[in-house]
Amino acid sequence: MTVASEVALTTEQQLGLRQAEERLIRDYIRRLVKRSPEYPNFQYLCTLCSAHIENIQGAHKHIKEKRHKKNIMEKQEEDELRELQPPSPAQLQAVGAVVSDVAQQQGISEEDFLLRQEVMKQMEAVIQAVFTLIFKNYL
């Protein structure tokens, strides 16, 4: 479907329009092949914002809008995350070595662990005893 206003454009103007449209593709704005019956006057669609746009001027205005800029940023972040490669065996091994080093330097000893576990059990017993007492007196 050709737009009436486009027919009146010179070849040079049409070329300019095509180039502008190609640049808009990078901003997720594309020319509608079929106009929406709900928005018959709108020639473009921003697929990122699901926004109908009237014309090329409107499209240039749209890409400067806060909402669009925010959506573009989120889309780029999402794409970057999707492109992340899973770690290689060498990377996994390196991370494992670092974790094990840190655990040896900063981690607690087996005796410390057992001691803390014992303290925790005693505290649990005290708290349970206190709660039992409270429940007996007030319920």
Ligand SMILES: [Zn+2]
């Ligand atoms: Zn948009």
